[in-house]
Amino acid sequence: MSKIWIFDLDDTLHDASSKIFPRINQSMTAYVSQKLNISNDAAHEIRDQYWKVYGATLKGLMEIHGVDPKEFLLKTHDAYELSKFVKQSHALKNTLKKLRGKKIVFTNAPLHYAIAIIKSLNIEKYFSAIYSIESTKYNPKPSLIAFRKILRHLGKKPYQCTMVEDDLANLKTAYKIGMKTILVSRQNKKTIFVNKRITKITQLTQSS
Known part of the structure; x- marks a missing residue:
């Protein structure tokens, strides 16, 4: 029976925290501020509230304000600009090449952004599918609904x-x-729901 590898994208296959996430965060706050006609500080507070209640800014905006998710995702994820911050890695490509089994990407990011990042990493040939926030009808991980939709697909x-x-x-x-x-992190916190822990994705072939 062939193994299915399900990869997160941001901060798993590449570093998003240092340059990409701060820009997305800024764009989201600016969008909320403009859309709701409130200050940046108020927009930040609302985003924090929606994150706690709904698990994502977008979900709260859809539920409370009827925001068009496609518009939100396009305006907050400028794929062309953000993909400029991606660094290619031969080690990443070699790791994916060595892994046996089907490989897919499952991300809370929008599809246009995910495609751009994967192309910038030059690893698109290793993945048979990309499942984005659109694939789960805007139900983000860690929602059980999101996982069930992907498994059905x-x-x-x-x-x-x-x-x-x-x-x-x-x-x-x-x-x-x-x-x-498998957790990709430098954190040492032990949890029962992590079977294996690696500090970087290129260690995957050493631990699989």
Whole structure:
């Protein structure tokens, strides 16, 4: 039975925290400020509230304000600009090449952004599919709904899949439904829902 590798994108396959996330964060706050006609500080507070209640800024904007998700995602994820900050890695390509089994990307990011980042990394040939926030009807990880939708798309059972992620909350859902879990992080916190821990993605072939 072939293994299915499910990869998160940002901060798993590449570094998004240093330059990309701050710009997306700034764009989201600016969008909320303009859309709701409020100050940047108020927009930041609302985003924080929506994150706690809905798990994402977008979900709150859709539920409370009827915001068009496509408009929001296009205006807050400038793929052309953001992909300029991506650094290619031969080690990453070699790691993906060595991994046996089907590989997909499962991200909370929009599809146009995910495609641009993967192309910038020059790793698109290693993945058979990209599942984005649109694929889950805007239900972000760690939502159980999101995971179930992806599994239905794949036609696979959880035990056939290995989730590779930097986010513990997402791995917790994956583990609960029966997936194998691999955390990509420098954190040393021990948790029962992490089967393996690596500090960088290129260590994956050493631990699989």
